Amino acid sequence: MTDTRHHPSEATLMAFAAGALDEGLALVVSCHLVSCPACRALVAEGEMIGGALLDSSQPAPLADDALSRMMARLDEPEPPPPPATDGNAPAWMPAPLARQMNALHGPSWAAQARRSLGWRWLAPGVRQLSVMRRTRGGGTARLLSIAPGTTLPHHDHGGLELTCVLDGAFHDERALYQTGDVAELEPDTPHQPVAEGNHPCLCLIANEQPTRFSGLVGRLTQPLIGF
Amino acid sequence: MSQPDPAGDAGSDWSALLVAVGQRRDRAAFARLFAHFGPRLKSYLMRLGAQPNQAEDVVQEAMLMVWRKAHLFDPQRAEAATWLFTIARNRRIDLLRRDGRGGPAASLPWEDNLPDPVDETPLPDERLDQTRQAEQVRRAIATLPPEQAQVVHLSFFQEMAHGAIADHLDVPLGTVKSRLRLAMKRIRQGLGKDTFGKDTLAEETLPDPPPTGA
Ligand SMILES: [Zn+2]
Numbered sequence: 001m002t003d004t005r006h007h008p009s010e011a012t013l014m015a016f017a018a019g020a021l022d023e024g025l026a027l028v029v030s031c032h033l034v035s036c037p038a039c040r041a042l043v044a045e046g047e048m049i050g051g052a053l054l055d056s057s058q059p060a061p062l063a064d065d066a067l068s069r070m071m072a073r074l075d076e077p078e079p080p081p082p083p084a085t086d087g088n089a090p091a092w093m094p095a096p097l098a099r100q101m102n103a104l105h106g107p108s109w110a111a112q113a114r115r116s117l118g119w120r121w122l123a124p125g126v127r128q129l130s131v132m133r134r135t136r137g138g139g140t141a142r143l144l145s146i147a148p149g150t151t152l153p154h155h156d157h158g159g160l161e162l163t164c165v166l167d168g169a170f171h172d173e174r175a176l177y178q179t180g181d182v183a184e185l186e187p188d189t190p191h192q193p194v195a196e197g198n199h200p201c202l203c204l205i206a207n208e209q210p211t212r213f214s215g216l217v218g219r220l221t222q223p224l225i226g227f
Numbered sequence: 228m229s230q231p232d233p234a235g236d237a238g239s240d241w242s243a244l245l246v247a248v249g250q251r252r253d254r255a256a257f258a259r260l261f262a263h264f265g266p267r268l269k270s271y272l273m274r275l276g277a278q279p280n281q282a283e284d285v286v287q288e289a290m291l292m293v294w295r296k297a298h299l300f301d302p303q304r305a306e307a308a309t310w311l312f313t314i315a316r317n318r319r320i321d322l323l324r325r326d327g328r329g330g331p332a333a334s335l336p337w338e339d340n341l342p343d344p345v346d347e348t349p350l351p352d353e354r355l356d357q358t359r360q361a362e363q364v365r366r367a368i369a370t371l372p373p374e375q376a377q378v379v380h381l382s383f384f385q386e387m388a389h390g391a392i393a394d395h396l397d398v399p400l401g402t403v404k405s406r407l408r409l410a411m412k413r414i415r416q417g418l419g420k421d422t423f424g425k426d427t428l429a430e431e432t433l434p435d436p437p438p439t440g441a
Binding site: 009010011012014015017019020022023025041042044045046047048049050051052053054055056057058059060061062063066069070071073074078118159160163186187208 | 243254257258262264265266267268269270271273274276279282283286287290291294295303306307308309310311312313315316317319320324360361364365370379380382383384386387388389390400403405407408410411414415418
């Protein structure tokens with residue numbers, strides 16, 4: 001994997017480590033971490049902060065029977081591990097996303113995906129695939145496949161938006177994003193991604209809150225996004 | 228096995244106990260870990276908004292995970308409290324997700340879906356002396372300027388992402404991000420890492436916050 005040049009902000013990595021990031025955003029971060037040792041190190045430092053805060057917490061006494069209840073549970077049978085991916089996941093798909101697809105569609109999703117992953121038309125040149133039910137925080141995560149040269153509808157969003165490029169590249173008003181890169185967009189920052197190169201750009205996009213598409217095409221396509 | 232000093236909280240002993248649980252299924256060692264970390268986890272969970280009996284239940288669930296996963300604990304990679312924190316964090320999120328969906332817990336194989344840096348994170352230059360590093364992190368946290376300590380505490384104790392923190396404190400998002408970034412920088416410096424590998428990126432993606440009276 002080439003060196004990534006665009007990373008989630010330190011604030012986002014800290015929120016990830018704290019467990020404060022909405023589930024879809026956390027999935028995007030974890031897909032980036034697979035290929036970014038620098039961000040993994042920052043997350044590990046955030047977790048050390050968590051450990052330090054845990055260890056310095058004022059102890060709250062447990063119920064009298066807590067220890068006996070606990071010890072009695074140690075011999076409970078372990079639930080079977082979730083089935084592993086069956087090896088049919090596309091090469092571009094990072095492991096955290098493949099596990100998420102497993103959870104959503106069952107372990108044979110990848111074999112079925114050879115026929116159809118369930119991509120839906122979103123706009124000319126743009127298809128999408130939902131990879132997560134709506135999260136606790138009301139956010140979403142989905143894959144977009146953007147044909148070369150295609151411009152996504154102009155959109156802004158009420159919450160944080162994170163995009164990880166899984167294959168290909170895109171640019172927006174700010175920068176060029178290539179495989180492994182993360183674009184972090186603050187709330188209410190309109191942007192208009194355009195796919196680069198000569199094969200489709202595959203992106204994993206997560207929002208804290210539903211995205212609002214602006215403009216005619218945006219208004220027409222918004223209901224199709226299904227969020 | 229050395230006796231952990233209840234007052235001194237010697238981290239290496241907790242790590243040794245975790246290793247004993249992982250390698251020998253040592254129940255006495257586990258009971259000691261439970262006695263130390265159980266009440267701290269409960270306190271932590273209650274600060275996150277759990278009711279006392281909910282917190283007790285999550286403590287039980289998290290410590291059961293500790294028992295089952297202790298063989299994965301590597302004292303070279305993480306200090307005991309840090310590792311326990313990640314296990315508890317993941318277990319708590321897992322349980323919250325299930326509640327939110329209303330489905331029976333067993334039907335959702337979330338466990339391995341959690342972004343789990345514990346299992347996947349190699350720490351190339353951080354393998355030495357996790358206990359000493361954890362001590363340095365504690366010291367650095369204790370000396371953070373109040374406005375940085377505040378955003379760290381809101382992240383970890385209120386489960387707020389930076390947008391929510393900005394709303395809560397009524398300061399611009401850029402200010403929150405900048406405070407979190409500075410807090411991480413100080414903690415890195417506390418670990419003896421003066422170089423901040425992503426400075427150029429940070430400047431690029433984090434515009435200077437507007438002046439604020441907050
Ligand atoms: Zn990175």
